[in-house]
Amino acid sequence: MILTIDVGNTNIVFGVFEGETLLFESRMDTNAARMADQYAIHLCDVLRLYGVELGGIAGAIIASVVPPVTRNIAAAVERLTGKKPLVVGPGLKSGLNIKIDNPVELGADLVCGATAAKTLYNLPCIAVDLGTVTKVMALDSSGGLMGGVLAPGVGIGFKTMSEATALLPLVGTAAPGKAIGTNTTDCIRGGIIYGAASMLDGLIERFESELGEECTVVATGGFAEVIVPHCKREFVVDKSLVSRGLRAIYERNV
Numbered sequence: 001m002i003l004t005i006d007v008g009n010t011n012i013v014f015g016v017f018e019g020e021t022l023l024f025e026s027r028m029d030t031n032a033a034r035m036a037d038q039y040a041i042h043l044c045d046v047l048r049l050y051g052v053e054l055g056g057i058a059g060a061i062i063a064s065v066v067p068p069v070t071r072n073i074a075a076a077v078e079r080l081t082g083k084k085p086l087v088v089g090p091g092l093k094s095g096l097n098i099k100i101d102n103p104v105e106l107g108a109d110l111v112c113g114a115t116a117a118k119t120l121y122n123l124p125c126i127a128v129d130l131g132t133v134t135k136v137m138a139l140d141s142s143g144g145l146m147g148g149v150l151a152p153g154v155g156i157g158f159k160t161m162s163e164a165t166a167l168l169p170l171v172g173t174a175a176p177g178k179a180i181g182t183n184t185t186d187c188i189r190g191g192i193i194y195g196a197a198s199m200l201d202g203l204i205e206r207f208e209s210e211l212g213e214e215c216t217v218v219a220t221g222g223f224a225e226v227i228v229p230h231c232k233r234e235f236v237v238d239k240s241l242v243s244r245g246l247r248a249i250y251e252r253n254v
Helices: 036-049 067-081 108-120 154-163 184-211 224-230 241-252
Strands: 002-007 011-018 021-029 059-064 125-130 133-139 144-152 216-220
Touching: 002 067, 002 241, 011 036, 011 241, 021 036, 021 241, 036 067, 059 067, 059 108, 059 241, 108 125, 108 133, 108 216, 108 241, 125 184, 125 224, 125 241, 133 184, 144 154, 144 184, 154 184, 184 224, 216 224, 216 241
Parallel strands: 002 059, 125 216
Antiparallel strands: 002 011, 011 021, 125 133, 133 144
């Protein structure tokens, strides 16, 4: 079995694969103040919860966009399993032809998501990650990663609306029944949720125009199931896209 760990700005996602089968995923909040032993205790408890023996873990791989956490997570994995985890970054083979100006700048989560999109879905493909940051990446018909856009995530929108204003409340993420809101709460929800959906529809149209082809569109991330139902464009929702990319990269490097 292979342990995959996706360290994001908001959550850490642990996954265990047996072959190509994802046995489970588990999430915890990202906290740079946690020590290696604390991560080890949590991970041990999670594996026990899902009936996975430590001795059954043949290897592990980490993708992280939070460098202070990477070191402690890696130490925790090695302490528990006796195996040093792979860390996605320069020097690790992904199988991607990265065509952006400076490939070193590409985040590990984007590498993993693009790798999974290339492996699992028809090309050309647009991969959308609706997490702390909204990330939209384009893969051409040969699987080359052309680039994309980064935008403030849906959660940032809700939080900022409340924190940066005197009177606007922090509201939940349920979409209102219509775009034209008639009260403050619905106006905020509609602006952020329908605004994000419209932004994605517009970006996909622009991407396809630049690529000159219609694309498969796959979405992942914590807000995918909130936003995608309100898009006009058809999406495939794959909540485990980054974990599947991690497994694929692991297999290329062992």
